[in-house]
Amino acid sequence: xxxxxxxxxxxxxxxxxxxxxxxxxxxxxxxxxxxxxxxxxxxxxxxxxxxxxxxxxxxxxxxxxxxxxxxxxxxxxxxxxxxxxxxxxxxxxxxxxxxxxxxxxxxxxxxxxxxxxxxxxxxxxxxxxxxxxxxxxxxxxxxxxxxxxxxxxxxxxxxxxxxxxxxxxxxxxxxxxxxxxxxxxxxxxxxxxxxxxx
Amino acid sequence: xxxxxxxxxxxxxxxxxxxxxxxxxxxxxxxxxxxxxxxxxxxxxxxxxxxxxxxxxxxxxxxxxxxxxxxxxxxxxxxxxxxxxxxxxxxxxxxxxxxxxxxxxxxxxxxxxxxxxxxxxxxxxxxxxxxxxxxxxxxxxxxxxxxxxxxxxxxxxxxxxxxxxxxxxxxxxxxxxxxxxxxxxxxxxxxxxxxxxx
DNA sequence: CTACTGGTGGCACTGTGTGTCAAGGCGTGC
DNA sequence: GCACGCCTTGACACACAGTGCCACCAGTAG
Numbered sequence: 001x002x003x004x005x006x007x008x009x010x011x012x013x014x015x016x017x018x019x020x021x022x023x024x025x026x027x028x029x030x031x032x033x034x035x036x037x038x039x040x041x042x043x044x045x046x047x048x049x050x051x052x053x054x055x056x057x058x059x060x061x062x063x064x065x066x067x068x069x070x071x072x073x074x075x076x077x078x079x080x081x082x083x084x085x086x087x088x089x090x091x092x093x094x095x096x097x098x099x100x101x102x103x104x105x106x107x108x109x110x111x112x113x114x115x116x117x118x119x120x121x122x123x124x125x126x127x128x129x130x131x132x133x134x135x136x137x138x139x140x141x142x143x144x145x146x147x148x149x150x151x152x153x154x155x156x157x158x159x160x161x162x163x164x165x166x167x168x169x170x171x172x173x174x175x176x177x178x179x180x181x182x183x184x185x186x187x188x189x190x191x192x193x194x195x196x197x198x
Numbered sequence: 199x200x201x202x203x204x205x206x207x208x209x210x211x212x213x214x215x216x217x218x219x220x221x222x223x224x225x226x227x228x229x230x231x232x233x234x235x236x237x238x239x240x241x242x243x244x245x246x247x248x249x250x251x252x253x254x255x256x257x258x259x260x261x262x263x264x265x266x267x268x269x270x271x272x273x274x275x276x277x278x279x280x281x282x283x284x285x286x287x288x289x290x291x292x293x294x295x296x297x298x299x300x301x302x303x304x305x306x307x308x309x310x311x312x313x314x315x316x317x318x319x320x321x322x323x324x325x326x327x328x329x330x331x332x333x334x335x336x337x338x339x340x341x342x343x344x345x346x347x348x349x350x351x352x353x354x355x356x357x358x359x360x361x362x363x364x365x366x367x368x369x370x371x372x373x374x375x376x377x378x379x380x381x382x383x384x385x386x387x388x389x390x391x392x393x394x395x396x
Numbered sequence: 397c398t399a400c401t402g403g404t405g406g407c408a409c410t411g412t413g414t415g416t417c418a419a420g421g422c423g424t425g426c
Numbered sequence: 427g428c429a430c431g432c433c434t435t436g437a438c439a440c441a442c443a444g445t446g447c448c449a450c451c452a453g454t455a456g
Contacts, residue, residue, distance in 0.1 A: 006434090030411065041436045046413065119325065120318035127317065146369070149362045149383045156358040157387070163354075164347050171344070181347075188351045192390035200402075207403095228442065239405045244444065 010048045013038050017055040022107050026052075026115040053121040059108050060122075063091035064129035071136050080137065081190035084158040085182065087133075092165065092178050109170045126163075130155045154193055161185035208246045211236050215253040220305050224250075224313040251319040257306050258320075261289035262327035269334050278335065279388035282356040283380065285331070290363065290376050307368045324361075328353045352391055359383035 016038035020029045031052055035045050049055045071087035095102045112118040133155035138145040145151050165181045214236035218227045229250055233243050247253045269285035293300045310316040331353035336343040343349050363379045 009434095031413090032411085043414095043436060043438095044434085047434085051413075116322055120322045123321040123325075124314055124318045127321075147366075149359075149366065149379075150386055152362055152365070153355075153358055153383065153386045156361075157351075157355060157390070160351055160354040160358065161347075164350055167350070168345075168347065185347045185351065188348055188393070189355070189390050191393045192355070192387045195386070195389040203403090229444090230442085241405060241407095241445095242403085245403085248444090250443075 006048075009040070009044070013040065013045060013048055014055055014059070017052075018059070018104075018108065021056065022111050026056075026111065026118060053118055056108060056111060056118055057121045057125060060091070060105075060112075061125065064125060064132065066090045067129060068132040068136055071133060076140055079194045080141075080154055081186060081193040083140075084133075084154070084193065085161075085186045088158055088162045088165075088186075089179075089182060092162075092182060095169075096178050106170060109166050113167065113170060126159050130159055133158060157189040157193060161189055204246075207238070207242070211238065211243060211246055212253055212257070215250075216257070216302075216306065216309075219254065220309050224254075224309065224316060251316055254306060254309060254316055255319045255323060258289075258303075258310075259323065262323060262330065264288045265327060266330040266334055269331060274338055277392045278339075278352055279384060279391040281338075282331075282352070282391065283359075283384045286356055286360045286363075286384075287377075287380060290360075290380060293367075294376050304368060307364050311365060311368055324357050328357055331356060355387040355391060359387055 013034070017029075017034045020033055020037060031042055031045055034052075034055075035042050038045075049058065067087045067090060070090045071083055074083040074086055095105050112122050130152065134145055134151040137143075137154050138148070138151040141151070143151055161182070162185075164185045165178065168181050169176060169178055211232070215227075215232045218231055218235060229240055229243055232250075232253075233240050236243075247256065265285045265288060268288045269281055272281040272284055293303050310320050328350065332343055332349040335341075335352050336346070336349040339349070341349055359380070360383075362383045363376065366379050367374060367376055
């Protein structure tokens with residue numbers, strides 16, 4: 001009940017913010033502009049979002065937890081390239097399902113990729129995901145995450161593929177199939193992910 | 199003459215900043231603290247450095263250009279894993295040469311890796327390096343950087359190895375040999391870098 | 397001596413993000 | 427109905443980053 005109300009306020013704020021930021025640009029829009037559009041006070045905004053960047057990045061925030069969870073759920077016998085491909089696919093799948101959510105996500109991705117401040121936050125977030133993935137990979141393969149570079153780098157390669165897919169998807173005018181882009185990206189890193197020396 | 203003076207002022211500011219930031223922590227030290235220690239005005243600080251983060255990141259800024267230049271200088275017949283290993287090694291070599299510079303660099307790396315704001319700037323910088331490396335790789339192999347994911351991902355993998363080496367070097371109490379760490383990191387990604395499908 | 401130049405400090409301003417406090421809706425027990 | 431906490435909100439003040447502007451103070455050429 002109270003939880004619903006909170007979510008409602010957060011959505012209102014987020015919608016107003018994304019609308020303004022995407023159309024006018026990240027730097028020129030101030031928090032005052034956003035709260036004026038949403039009809040709330042500045043202080044309330046910062047109660048729901050840690051920063052102006054946070055409004056945008058949060059839109060894609062849960063992805064990281066989803067990716068790690070999916071990796072943990074994959075059968076351990078699966079080769080790393082396959083397990084990681086499935087893990088990374090989870091958030092991407094949400095974009096292919098209904099075109100409504102897809103177009104919204106595309107705008108956000110586009111905004112992030114060509115705003116340095118947002119890109120920095122985005123990468124910061126990815127670092128945390130990488131740590132989670134690396135820990136899971138280390139546990140999977142019985143490796144020491146402190147001395148063996150494989151878990152960290154395998155996680156990094158998976159996210160690199162993720163990034164590359166998003167970049168190509170956002171840049172393409174036509175609706176390139178995300179699945180195909182993902183396959184091509186993972187084909188590049190698969191030899192390293194599945195190398196026997198790992 | 200005037201150029202020397204400028205460099206002197208910049209060095210003074212940088213030294214004071216690094217000293218304070220490394221010992222007390224990035225967030226708690228204000229620009230006022232730094233300029234007070236250096237005996238200059240706040241306004242002067244921002245004439246030499248674009249931001250507080252900039253003081254730290256600039257210390258490692260030229261690395262990117264060095265990496266790209268070295269890659270361009272490698273013979274084109276060389277397999278990508280070897281050429282990229284040499285390219286990435288250039289900035290790392292500076293740390294092995296004289297221990298004086300090494301310990302200083304280590305402090306800076308440590309500061310960057312456990313300060314989120316600095317890590318974000320650091321990654322932001324790496325994104326630019328990756329673009330440069332990707333362009334060079336695309337030219338090297340006659341690939342289209344817009345459609346083929348290989349150049350971007352190969353560049354990303356090289357920088358991922360670079361990051362991993364720095365992380366392990368900074369974490370290790372003992373003086374692990376950078377060359378060995380680099381070899382191990384590149385051994386992981388080499389199968390993907392040199393895969394024939396590229 | 398005067399005029400120009402480049403670096404500097406002081407000042408005011410915008411914008412982000414935080415701490416604090418008073419006021420208002422809301423459910424619960426009396 | 428009424429008083430009591432509980433939570434949310436808005437408002438004000440504040441610290442800090444970063445920028446624009448202007449006056450000042452070298453040195454230097456005319």
